[in-house]
Amino acid sequence: MNDYESVIFSASEETAETLREACGVFGVSNGDTFDVARLTYFGLYALQHRGQESCGIAVNNDGDISGHKGMGLVSEVFTEKVLDRLEGKMAIGHTRYSTTGANSLENAQPLIVNYKAGRLALAHNGNLVNASKIRHDLEDQGAIFQTATDSEVIANLISRYGLKYDNLIEVLKRTMDVIQGSYALVIMTPRRLIGIRDPWGLRPLCIGKLQNSFILASETCALDAVGASFLRDVAPGEIVIIEDGQLKSVQTHLNKPHNLCIFEHIYFARPDSFIDGASIYRSRLEAGRLLAIEHPVEADLVVGVPDSGLTAAIGYSRQSGIPYGDALIKNRYVGRTFIQPHQKMREKSVNIKLNALRSEIEGKRIVLIDDSIVRGTTTKKIVQMLKNAGAKEVHMRISSPPVKHPCFFGIDIASRDLLIAAHHSVEEIRDIIGADSLGYLSTEHLLQTPVGAPENSFCRACFTGQYPMAVPDEGDKFALDNKC
Numbered sequence: 001m002n003d004y005e006s007v008i009f010s011a012s013e014e015t016a017e018t019l020r021e022a023c024g025v026f027g028v029s030n031g032d033t034f035d036v037a038r039l040t041y042f043g044l045y046a047l048q049h050r051g052q053e054s055c056g057i058a059v060n061n062d063g064d065i066s067g068h069k070g071m072g073l074v075s076e077v078f079t080e081k082v083l084d085r086l087e088g089k090m091a092i093g094h095t096r097y098s099t100t101g102a103n104s105l106e107n108a109q110p111l112i113v114n115y116k117a118g119r120l121a122l123a124h125n126g127n128l129v130n131a132s133k134i135r136h137d138l139e140d141q142g143a144i145f146q147t148a149t150d151s152e153v154i155a156n157l158i159s160r161y162g163l164k165y166d167n168l169i170e171v172l173k174r175t176m177d178v179i180q181g182s183y184a185l186v187i188m189t190p191r192r193l194i195g196i197r198d199p200w201g202l203r204p205l206c207i208g209k210l211q212n213s214f215i216l217a218s219e220t221c222a223l224d225a226v227g228a229s230f231l232r233d234v235a236p237g238e239i240v241i242i243e244d245g246q247l248k249s250v251q252t253h254l255n256k257p258h259n260l261c262i263f264e265h266i267y268f269a270r271p272d273s274f275i276d277g278a279s280i281y282r283s284r285l286e287a288g289r290l291l292a293i294e295h296p297v298e299a300d301l302v303v304g305v306p307d308s309g310l311t312a313a314i315g316y317s318r319q320s321g322i323p324y325g326d327a328l329i330k331n332r333y334v335g336r337t338f339i340q341p342h343q344k345m346r347e348k349s350v351n352i353k354l355n356a357l358r359s360e361i362e363g364k365r366i367v368l369i370d371d372s373i374v375r376g377t378t379t380k381k382i383v384q385m386l387k388n389a390g391a392k393e394v395h396m397r398i399s400s401p402p403v404k405h406p407c408f409f410g411i412d413i414a415s416r417d418l419l420i421a422a423h424h425s426v427e428e429i430r431d432i433i434g435a436d437s438l439g440y441l442s443t444e445h446l447l448q449t450p451v452g453a454p455e456n457s458f459c460r461a462c463f464t465g466q467y468p469m470a471v472p473d474e475g476d477k478f479a480l481d482n483k484c
């Protein structure tokens, strides 16, 4: 007899349920004789979780900037041969996630553009809320765009202001005055490596040091991967310029309230990263701990949905005293190019992506933890799978509040129409997913989870609808479809 109950996810179902990644950026300055292309490759490897659709590396060989980019994972796009060709003393890299329609090679990054002062390469994590308007204005003035990304809008503005101002800092400040939204940028010019974080600090960016070279990266896990030590985070609104081994800082837009995306802590960032002084792992543990206080239940086993719910499940277990255990086994080799099973195979419940471990589940009252429910379709299947495997009760606990609003800052959260919590009460959602009880972490508790950084404040607009700045209508397809 089969000891496993299984569930199959079609790509569309999983896409709909899962909050998708942002992008990852990385850069290394020219302080040493490293093989900068390989160093960037390893940095991007550590940032692969932030985007798996395309990636690229640009190198700077004595002022000559060139690069390679492709569709797919870092390990697929960069072979030994390709890396051997990428010679230089400075480099930047990018891993990209995009929504359907914007997923093409021309939109892959880094972007390499020519402007008055020479060539520059640019890698962007984030999404501009006014990109559409700026783009139309620039097109009215004769600008030609080669990609559908808002990152090219930034490159175009830099080029325009470069015609007017000789001073690069002035050019960047003027550009920041115009663009609105989220951006963590790594830019490489013939002589400089530059990092910029948007004035709200929506997306993370940190600085590391490796011998005489500076490293810029979306997350500290990429610094660890290349053996660099963490120096500090780039501050919201800060421009850091690295030239001739020196780091210069210019602080702009001091008056904006800090609004780091709280979903970096809930889901996006790797658990071994620190952002703005707070450990991601400890945030997730704390979310589980607070969830156990807020929504206790009598049960026999705490289980996390792999991988998004595992750390919070440990926190819930520690606080509640209910044992933590394995009950869901994930097939880690189901990748991007997974061929969908046909209907007949689905009906036979072939084990493909996630299996329930009947021997651990049968007759037990299970607390099932996940980081969020977006549409509810996948959650419903997992609850059903546990019940089919003999669970006596399934109590669903979510380590964040109900997601009721879309994100305009680079995270692919479904439009409001598709968000289950936008149209249903908690009790209705419980009924739809078939759980015996359902509890969400409150916003108040969520904001306490980034332990060790009490001065930080966060964007939580997808829960509250209170965006840190004016956002376009949901119907603005450019803003919604070309995020990174």
Ligand code: SF4
Residues within 6 Å of the ligand: 202, 261, 262, 263, 264, 406, 407, 408, 409, 410, 411, 459, 460, 461, 462, 463
């Ligand atoms: S709306 Fe939500 S996902 Fe988007 S930046 Fe704010 S907290 Fe993050």
